[in-house]
Amino acid sequence: MLKCVYVNGQFLQRRNAMIDVEDRGFNFGDAVYEVIFLNNGILVDEEEHLNRLEYSLSELSIALPKSRRVLSLLIREVIRLNKITNGFVYLQVSRGVAPRDHLIPDNITPSLVIMARSSNLIEKPSIRNGVSVITVPDLRWHRRDIKTTQLIANCLAKSDAVKAGAGEAWMVDENGAITEGSSSNAWIVTTNRELITRPPSSEILNGITRRTIIELAKEERLDFHERGFTTSEALKAAEAFFTSATSLATPVLSIDGQQIGSGKVGPVTKKLQAMYVKFASSA
Numbered sequence: 371m372l373k374c375v376y377v378n379g380q381f382l383q384r385r386n387a388m389i390d391v392e393d394r395g396f397n398f399g400d401a402v403y404e405v406i407f408l409n410n411g412i413l414v415d416e417e418e419h420l421n422r423l424e425y426s427l428s429e430l431s432i433a434l435p436k437s438r439r440v441l442s443l444l445i446r447e448v449i450r451l452n453k454i455t456n457g458f459v460y461l462q463v464s465r466g467v468a469p470r471d472h473l474i475p476d477n478i479t480p481s482l483v484i485m486a487r488s489s490n491l492i493e494k495p496s497i498r499n500g501v502s503v504i505t506v507p508d509l510r511w512h513r514r515d516i517k518t519t520q521l522i523a524n525c526l527a528k529s530d531a532v533k534a535g536a537g538e539a540w541m542v543d544e545n546g547a548i549t550e551g552s553s554s555n556a557w558i559v560t561t562n563r564e565l566i567t568r569p570p571s572s573e574i575l576n577g578i579t580r581r582t583i584i585e586l587a588k589e590e591r592l593d594f595h596e597r598g599f600t601t602s603e604a605l606k607a608a609e610a611f612f613t614s615a616t617s618l619a620t621p622v623l624s625i626d627g628q629q630i631g632s633g634k635v636g637p638v639t640k641k642l643q644a645m646y647v648k649f650a651s652s653a
């Protein structure tokens with residue numbers, strides 16, 4: 371439950387928190403955000419998330435609303451006020467408030483919202499046991515490297531997945547290649563034990579969990595390849611999984627109703643999951 375939130379300079383009970391109806395984040399999705407995994411009081415990869423926040427803001431010419439040090443302090447205060455040790459932090463910066471106009475105004479003050487939610491992510495059944503995935507066309511714009519709040523295509527994809535009894539949707543580009551999940555990065559392990567994920571570009575979000583898993587895979591000397599893969603290659607994979615701050619490394623047991631590998635959580639996925647949980651407990 372969200373009890374206390376930070377909104378533009380104040381820590382408030384959620385019911386008292388207000389956003390202006392002409393906040394450009396609300397009117398246009400003119401806002402960026404970050405989600406940070408909180409594990410036993412540890413903000414996992416906090417620096418990397420704040421780096422990406424700065425990147426997203428600079429790509430949209432929105433000013434960083436507070437210094438990095440102050441942002442970190444505010445995040446910790448929201449966690450403390452809500453008495454949360456496990457879950458995630460949500461941080462959103464919008465361009466700010468201005469009379470509704472598509473023309474982007476100069477020099478308005480960005481709005482900052484920070485929330486924290488309690489959740490035992492490591493114990494989530496989907497992460498332990500795996501889920502099925504469906505594929506859907508990728509309907510988004512072509513600056514997916516910027517973590518904006520314009521997420522309607524992602525929300526539609528996720529909702530289609532859940533309606534189909536699946537846990538995530540993998541989005542497919544015009545060449546038949548999988549871009550990423552509705553809120554995660556997509557991975558496969560081929561029958562030759564090659565670990566594959568799509569390289570970062572403006573077509574995907576460069577996931578922070580993705581980057582950490584790559585480091586762990588290298589540490590484990592896995593045969594890692596950063597390249598695109600198609601739906602048909604994914605269907606032939608030995609294992610598949612997806613990564614994000616809230617799904618960690620979630621095993622994929624089937625894609626579009628077709629079983630992947632043994633249909634059980636595979637050994638490479640299991641190993642990377644264990645390494646990631648260890649990393650997240652010691653960061």
Ligand code: PDD
Pocket residue numbers: 405524550551552553554555575576577578579580613614615616
């Ligand atoms: N989403 N791709 C998309 C489209 C995402 O929305 C996310 C994360 C990721 C994974 O990024 P990271 O590993 O940095 O969490 C990839 C968050 C969790 C969300 O929207 O809730």
